[in-house]
Each structure stands twice: as C-alpha cells, then as structure tokens.
Amino acid sequence: MKTVGVLGTGTMGAGIIQVLAQSGYNVVLRARRQTSVDRGIATVEKNLDKLIKKEKITEADKADIMARVHGSTDITIIKDADLVIEAATENMEAKKALFQELDELCKPEAIIATNTSALSITEIAAATNRPDKIIGMHFFNPVPAMKLVEIVKGLTTSDETRETILALTEKLGKTPVDVAEAPGFVVNRILIPMINEGIGILADGVADAKGIDTAMQLGANHPMGPLALGDLVGLDVCLAIMETLYNEFGDTKYRPHPLLRKMVRANKLGRKTGEGFYDYSK
Ligand code: 3HC
Numbered sequence: 001m002k003t004v005g006v007l008g009t010g011t012m013g014a015g016i017i018q019v020l021a022q023s024g025y026n027v028v029l030r031a032r033r034q035t036s037v038d039r040g041i042a043t044v045e046k047n048l049d050k051l052i053k054k055e056k057i058t059e060a061d062k063a064d065i066m067a068r069v070h071g072s073t074d075i076t077i078i079k080d081a082d083l084v085i086e087a088a089t090e091n092m093e094a095k096k097a098l099f100q101e102l103d104e105l106c107k108p109e110a111i112i113a114t115n116t117s118a119l120s121i122t123e124i125a126a127a128t129n130r131p132d133k134i135i136g137m138h139f140f141n142p143v144p145a146m147k148l149v150e151i152v153k154g155l156t157t158s159d160e161t162r163e164t165i166l167a168l169t170e171k172l173g174k175t176p177v178d179v180a181e182a183p184g185f186v187v188n189r190i191l192i193p194m195i196n197e198g199i200g201i202l203a204d205g206v207a208d209a210k211g212i213d214t215a216m217q218l219g220a221n222h223p224m225g226p227l228a229l230g231d232l233v234g235l236d237v238c239l240a241i242m243e244t245l246y247n248e249f250g251d252t253k254y255r256p257h258p259l260l261r262k263m264v265r266a267n268k269l270g271r272k273t274g275e276g277f278y279d280y281s282k
Helices: 012-022 034-051 059-067 091-103 120-127 159-171 189-205 208-220 224-233 237-251 258-265
Strands: 005-009 028-029 069-072 082-084 111-114 134-138 146-151 173-180
Touching: 005 012, 005 111, 012 034, 012 173, 028 034, 028 159, 034 059, 034 069, 059 069, 059 208, 069 224, 082 091, 111 159, 111 237, 120 134, 134 159, 146 159, 159 173, 189 208, 189 258, 208 224, 224 237, 237 258
Parallel strands: 005 028, 005 082, 028 069, 082 111, 111 134, 146 173
Antiparallel strands: 134 146
C-alpha cells in the first residue's frame, strides 16, 4: 500500500493526512471547496511546525512530508489510491452517495474505509459493489496524539480487508482494537453520554463548567474534563452521536440534553466556532 486518499479536511481529516504522510504514505486529499483543501494542508503544516519547535522533526523532514501530500477539489485525484479514508460527513444519505461515487472511481482492489463515529458500516457497504472492501477506521481527536483506532468490521467486510487495515494501523504507530459494528462502537458509547451528563450537571446548577471539569480531571484522572472535551470534539458531533445512540437503542438514557441542543442551535460548537462551554476567541 503506497497511496492513500483522504476525503475531508476538517479536524479529523487533517489529522489523518498528517499521520499518513509522516508514516511515509503518499496522500491525495480531496475536499469540496478549494478553501477547505488549503485549510487542511495549512493545518498539517502548522502541526508539523509545532513538532519542529519541539525538535521532534527537522525542516527537511517537514519538506519531505509535505511533498507527499497533494490536494484537489476534483474527486478523480483519488482514483489510483490503494486505500481511501472518508472523513467527510456524518450523514448517512450523503455518505452512501459518496461511497457509490468512490466505488465507481477507485481501482477494484482498493479498500474504502470510513472514519464514521457511529454510523452502520454494513449500510454504507450495501450502497457499493464492493461490500467486502468497506470497513470502519475510527480515529480519535487529536489524531496525531491519540493512539487508538477502532477497526469496525461490517457484516460483509472480509477478513482480508480487516487484516490489511489492522497492519496499516500498526504502521501508523497506532493501536487497533477490533470492534463489532454497534452504535457508537466502544469509545463513543461511553464517552459521549458522559459529556451529555456533564452538560446536564451544568444545566442543573450543580457546579459551574470549570468546577465540573476540575472534578473529573482530579477525581477520575481524565486528561480533560467532559465540557472541555465536548468543546474539543465539537458539540454538533456530540449531538449527532447522542441522536444515533438514542434512535438506534430507543433508550431514554441516551437522550441528548436540551442544553446540548441549545448550544448547537446557537452555533456555539466549541473550539471550531470560537465558543462552546469556554471562550476560545482570544
Ligand atoms: N494536534 C496534534 N497533536 C497534539 C494536539 C493537536 N491538536 N494536541 C496535543 N497534541 C500532542 C502534543 O504534540 C503532545 O505530543 P508529544 O507528547 O509527542 O509532545 C501530546 O499531544 C500532549 O500534548 P500537550 O502536552 O500539549 O497537552 P496535554 O498533555 O494537555 O494533552 C490532549 C492534550 C492529548 C488533547 C489530552 O488533553 C487528551 O488526551 N485529552 C482527551 C482527548 C480525548 O479524549 N479524545 C477523544 C475524543 S472522542 C473522539 O475523538 C471520537 C470522535 O468520534 C468524536
């Protein structure tokens, strides 16, 4: 496997591009708008600059890494990729349409993975003519720092596809964990309801945001508290995952808190919009 296509240059897409290019893969990335292509490449460059400052890589390493990254708004840029990782949209209908397009464009032997955080791999696979080569590769934010990748086998994913992706994940310096297809897989089924609960505690006035986060950092040894983590993940993403858990299980324990809905309606999505439970505008 030499060339990997990445669709999407948001928080996750840019992290995935960086990790692949740093591990020696050629990366062809595609976003719908040129500004998104430029933003994705700029994010990778900014992160590499931080590594230069920390003396973990040199300017020459950065030049080598960036020479392996090519971006376009034209989806045909991915047509020769051995693997495509989709990190573009969390909407099932949009994903199915995109996977149909990828299926037509990609080499027959290419594997197409999705970074979906909660949607059904089996349903996405069924929209293509290569259901054995569709798999979930669920990375965590911030991608360069987080060691885990959940490897999600749909009902039709072949063992060969799974083994290829497990080996690739290890080459990226990550630890793969096999998970069966299920809403939220392992991490998000535990983590996102915890964030939702933190929001409920805030709404009840039990403690303020800083107090809740400090309590969980010092009382549970979490690297960051649930509200700061919600801001990092994106409150729109948290809401979408809660909706999936709630709809799929039909259990009220997964009901999104009304304050989470309100935050999303107000476009207070966390770091990416400059404000969530904390202010990031400065
Ligand atoms: N991009 C790249 N690397 C980053 C980074 C970023 N945005 N933020 C931190 N890092 C790296 C640093 O470079 C550093 O690497 P080094 O040890 O090799 O130098 C390392 O992470 C630690 O960073 P810092 O010392 O600056 O900061 P902290 O020690 O405070 O750690 C953190 C920051 C890694 C974000 C830590 O607070 C953490 O682990 N938080 C929890 C994150 C988490 O739970 N993520 C999962 C979210 S759920 C998800 O993503 C699933 C999705 O489907 C919703």
